[in-house]
Amino acid sequence: MNKLFIFALVALLTVCAWAENGLSVSQQVDNMLFQGRYADGEIVVKYTEGSFAAMNVNTSAVKDLGNNTFCMKLRGDMKKTLVQLLQDPSVQYAEPNYLYKTMAVPNDAKFGQLWGMKKIGAPEAWNTKSKGNGILVAVIDTGINYKHEDLKDNVWVNEAEANGKAGVDDDGNGYVDDIHGMSGITQSGDPMDDQSHGSHCSGTIGGSGNNGIGVAGVCWEAEIMGCKFLGADGSGSLEGAVLCINYAVANGAKVLSNSWGGGGFSVALYDAIKNAQDAGVLFVAAAGNSYNGELSYPANYCLDTNHNGTVYKGLDNVLSVAASDQNDSKASFSQYSVEAAKAGKMIAAPGTSILSTVLGNDYASYDGTSMATPHVAGAATLVWSNNPNLTAIEVKNLLVNSGDTLEWSADWWGPKFNVQRLNLNNAVKQSK
Known part of the structure; x- marks a missing residue:
């Protein structure tokens, strides 16, 4: 079984897992973007151990937050990038860089x-x-x-x-x-x-x-x-x-x-x-x-x-x-x-x-x-x-x-x- 086929199979299983939750990846990203304020064009991504942090992402800056987690400033479309990342089997999660305030x-x-x-x-x-x-x-x-x-x-x-x-x-x-x-x-x-x-x-x-x-x-x-x-x-x-x-x-x-x-x-x-x-x-x-x-x-x-x-x-x-x-x-x-x-x-x-x-x-x-x-x-x-x-x-x-x-x-x-x-x-x- 070649590596390309294995990668495609893993990606397919990842998408199927999202679908089992009742929401498409696009809908889940919409929920993320709707639920709170965030820094425009900035996302937080966690990769599986050993993955390359900036893989397939068009960024202007990447900051290491520790624990294989990174904050990225994007050059491309934010929603499109999040959808892309969430379909990548090397990504544990990706979400907007949310904003918080004093209480x-x-x-x-x-x-x-x-x-x-x-x-x-x-x-x-x-x-x-x-x-x-x-x-x-x-x-x-x-x-x-x-x-x-x-x-x-x-x-x-x-x-x-x-x-x-x-x-x-x-x-x-x-x-x-x-x-x-x-x-x-x-x-x-x-x-x-x-x-x-x-x-x-x-x-x-x-x-x-x-x-x-x-x-x-x-x-x-x-x-x-x-x-x-x-x-x-x-x-x-x-x-x-x-x-x-x-x-x-x-x-x-x-x-x-x-x-x-x-x-x-x-x-x-x-x-x-x-x-x-x-x-x-x-x-x-x-x-x-x-x-x-x-x-x-x-x-x-x-x-x-x-x-x-x-x-x-x-x-x-x-x-x-x-x-x-x-x-x-x-x-x-x-x-x-x-x-x-x-x-x-x-x-x-x-x-x-x-x-x-x-x-x-x-x-x-x-x-x-x-x-x-x-x-x-x-x-x-x-x-x-x-x-x-x-x-x-x-x-x-x-x-x-x-x-x-x-x-x-x-x-x-x-x-x-x-x-x-x-x-x-x-x-x-x-x-x-």
Whole structure:
């Protein structure tokens, strides 16, 4: 049997497999292009091991994202190229380079009390445990203001780069001078924030406590890695998100805080989060701010998803976070999932008028599931530090099961359902 015949047979079987899902390859590409915003003329492709990345694709640039996955800037027609790639047996998946945005809803700066910390029982927990040392937490966002007076002592330091030569990739991880993290936008080792969103999230996780200034995060002491893929306008691409996740996992992060979302299902993003799961990493994700009863992505990866006829199993390391208000009601803007709440895959945390660190040495109050998420990421860090023998799944389950039960409804006329709101004091006590 000659090689040409074998190749044709494999290609035919691949097309038949697509057809069995009830959709033609062209229809599946249409679904991909319809489900969310993407960078025009850019795709993300994963090849089987040993395949040539740019095979039969007319590109102007190709960027290696790791794990045999590449982001390509096309010269040709995007839909035609995707159809072509999905019919190639050497391609595991191909999809648009989707765009994502922050999950915050900034309001006028309000310098109020940290009501959220009181609501989750943080002051009581701090009598037992206040330091999150030993568990590296990555904030995948707009970066981190690592010079802020209330953050600088709790920012991760990559000792190999800090003690190495300037302008040299001393640790050989592909990023030069990545002392505090990296930027997936510029492919550099500088995660400095230029928007405030990531710094705000970082302050809730690990604003220095008991230092006489500013705010106190869930962890008074912490190691926060900055992974920047969202720009000054609060938006970023699938390409950057994958780079950040892969970097954080490869460099030892155990908790990933993700206050962003958008688009629809992405196989590349699912793949990156699954790799994090396989590495024992917890992925905490904002539910979204679109006022509805469905989770945004990446939070929705906690649930089974039928994507173009293929069922992708929900990822056990994903914990979605909805926002609660001062009265323990669902924040008006917060997305949620009754299914995820019942299955212990969603938790609530304070997300309105949350005061935290921003650019300069300043502070501001924001609303959003973005603000709820770092409460949970910080709690995961503190709990895990209290018992390093726990697994990521055990930490997730502990946070949910130790929470306070709230009764929510979708709308004032809608059916009621229960959701667990984070209780840090209970979680710390039960972690030993």
